[in-house]
Amino acid sequence: MTIRAVLFDFSGTLFRLEHDRSWLRDLTDHSGDPLDVEAQAELLRRMTAPVTLTVQLDDEHRHAWENRDLDPALHRKIYLEVLRQSGVPTVEQAKALYSRLVDPAEWTPYPDAETALKSVADQGLSVGVLSNIAFDIRPAFAEHGLDAYVDEFVLSYEVGAIKPDPTVFAMLLDRLGVAPEQALMIGDSATADGGARALGCSFALVDPLPTTERTDGLLTALREHSVL
Incomplete structure (x- = not known):
């Protein structure tokens, strides 16, 4: 037909959503040291190709993961958790990175x-x-x-x-x-x-x-x- x-x-x-290392320019690890190249690459991968779950989640966050595309609040919640478990040490840094993900201008x-x-x-x-x-x-x-x-x-x-x-x-x-x-x-x-x-x-x-x-x-x- x-x-x-x-x-x-x-x-x-x-x-x-392309990799942009400028997003990580001021990012540090839990010790206050700049993230190494390998850690930066993995973090960007988790942000820009997040179809596969890459972290361990409790029931609350698994629910958020499974319903993330139905509710903006759950989407924000789960990606902040993924970023936290991926080595982003502070909530402020995680929020700044998340804002890139949901900014249409970044795509x-x-x-x-x-x-x-x-x-x-x-x-x-x-x-x-x-x-x-x-x-x-x-x-x-x-x-x-x-x-x-x-x-x-x-x-x-x-x-x-x-x-x-x-x-x-x-x-x-x-x-x-x-x-x-x-x-x-x-x-x-x-x-x-x-x-x-x-x-x-x-x-x-x-x-x-x-x-x-x-x-x-x-x-x-x-x-x-x-x-x-």
Whole structure:
């Protein structure tokens, strides 16, 4: 069936939170010494690629982890705990780092994001963004002029559902007025984003590499599904 809408994930798909060592410039360990290179690299990894749980959690914090994309307060709580367990010695330092994570201005679009979104929109196809996220990502799109190509945003913390729950895909499809068989979902998680297949959507997987290493992943996905 002809594709009438393309649904995009946000983190690792259209945008990426890139490593920035300037965030750690004034960071010290519990002894007051600057973090070594290895500790800095691990801390940045945990901040920018936090899909896999990397610390031990009690029941309270595990609940926060499992529901982090449904509640901004729980999202903040669990990431402050992850940062604490990752070697950030003070609450003030953890809060400063967390503010980077949830600041849309810190997120970088992939090199082909604009071309991909514009190409889809210019064909008269609907464009939706569907993200498991606990903060508003619309300003990131606006800052780069990409909001002009997006018809609908469905963000987990706003709608109370997360991928791969079919409900959240159905919400976006309903808003776009498109049947599942007429939609292509593009994302970096075969589990979460690939959940769209349960409804009958097509699915394309992209690799959440650094933006300098993945220059045409979105365009390739679109071509492989005959959208371009």
